[in-house]
Amino acid sequence: MSQPTIESILQENRLFPPSAEFASQAAIKSFDEYQQIYETAKADPLAFWGNLAQQELHWFQPWDTVLDWSNPPFAKWFVNGKTNLSYNCLDRHLTTERRTKPAIIWEGEPGDSKVLTYEDLHREVCKFANVLKKLGVQKGDRVGIYMPMIPEAAIAMLACARIGASHSVVFGGFSAEALRDRLIDAAAKVVVTADGGWRKDAIVPLKDAVDKALEDGQSVVQTVVVAKRTGQDIPMQADRDFWWHDLEAGISEDCPAEPVDSEDMLFILYTSGSTGKPKGVVHTTAGYNLYAHMTCKWIFDLQENDVYWCTADVGWITGHSYVVYGPLSNGATTLMYEGAPRPSNPGAFWDVIQKHKVSIFYTAPTAIRAFIKMGDQHPQSRDLSSLRLLGTVGEPINPEAWVWYHQVIGGGRCPIVDTWWQTETGGIMITPLPGSDSDQTRFRHPTLPWHSGRCGELRRQFRRPQRRRLLGGTPSLARNDAHRLR
DSSP: OOOOOOOOOOOOOOOOOOHHHHHHSSSSSSSHHHHHOOOOOOOHHHHHHHHHHHHOOSSBBSEEEEEEEEETTTTEEEEEEEEHHHHTTTGGGGTTTTGGEEEEEEEOOOOOEEEHHHHHHHHHHHHHHHHHHTTEEEEEEEEEEOOOHHHHHHHHHHHHHHTOOEEEEOOOSSOOHHHHHHHHHHHHSEEESSSOOEETTTOOOOHHHHHHHTTOOOOOOOOOEEESSSOOOOOTTTTTEEHHHHHHHTTOOOOOOOOEETTSSEEEEEEOOOOOSSEEEEHHHHHHHHHHHHHHHTTTTTTHHHHTEEEETTTSSHHHIIIIHHHTTOEEEEEOOOOOTTTTTTTHHHHHHHHOOOEEEEEOOOHHHHHHHHHHHHHTHHHHHHTOOEEOOOSSOOHHHHHHHHIIITTTOEEEEOOOOOOSSOOOOEEOOOOOGGGGSSTTTOEEEEESSOEEOOOOOOOOOOHHHHHHSOOOOOOSSSEEEE
């Protein structure tokens, strides 16, 4: 007879409801309010998503049909609609008070920092979009991005979206061989990188990795754009490698967003398949934009004055959806941090929260367990009173880490949204709601999927607009029957 698996030495059955003050100010103030949204979506999902698309996004041309499901498993969302994700993240905020609001707060590991308002970010994106055009990048082309966590990474992503080119971001910690394979598979014609980035007090030599990835000549890369970050000497190949700042010299700041079809490819992001070979997951424009926008807005309860920090790298789907596109589409202030906690400064994250008065903090259970090992003295010696909401993503969180996170980092006052999702979904699928007063705020109690299914069960009863494809059109989609989740 098999023995039960012991997941943790701590059994945690307490409830951690939000405070009355938090719930009263939340976007979704109670479980009853969530239930009303759920029932509306369940009764007519196409009207539900169609109404949100009209209310929450800008359209150059309205769609004819919310969903075309005539050729399953290939779903087409907002058929014949024209929009642009860069416009939704930038231009539409420029006619409001958000024009001068911080869009990106950036903190470098050595302590340098920068703030880009929405007006600043729009200008920088337009300039780099014109650089890409100057290099021959056209609508439908693919651009590789291999960058540290600096503003130029987000600028490059938004510039690609602005002109209708697709980007493929590769995590800066991946090897030259991993980068080469992804550039070849994506057929990227331009690579955007940096001389290096800072990580735990050391330089990560990104340009060296790009040179090695391209040395066998198998890719179709024609141009390498290099942002200057760390300043060490690097080789620059004539007629192939160009400094970012040189290309931008004298470039126009005017670059209207290109209207793109709802179903045009936005980006490719590689995930490992069952064979171990990377597979390119494709997300298209409108459905992804809407889902990242709404999940970020509701799950993180975004308020106008929030400083929101997701600690993920832009090389992962979490960085795409909840560092760049979701927050900026909502007109929020998103924080990017280049480095990591390290022996020379184990309290680096808490310094950032204190310095920039971060109010929403979204990180991984692995990081939380590392924080615990570093010692309570580091967060306790910083002022973390600006925090009002915490989140976790990446893998299951154990009870000890959850309670420590709630008590030591959140001061016992911050709700925690423990989220579940995947690269393939593009956005959060199962989560608590921070303003809910229901039983779902219990630690590891099965929480609710977005607008379908029973508690603890994800039922694909109808399509959601973040539905993904594999590069090349392979129909490798999630099964449509119920997937029971632990």
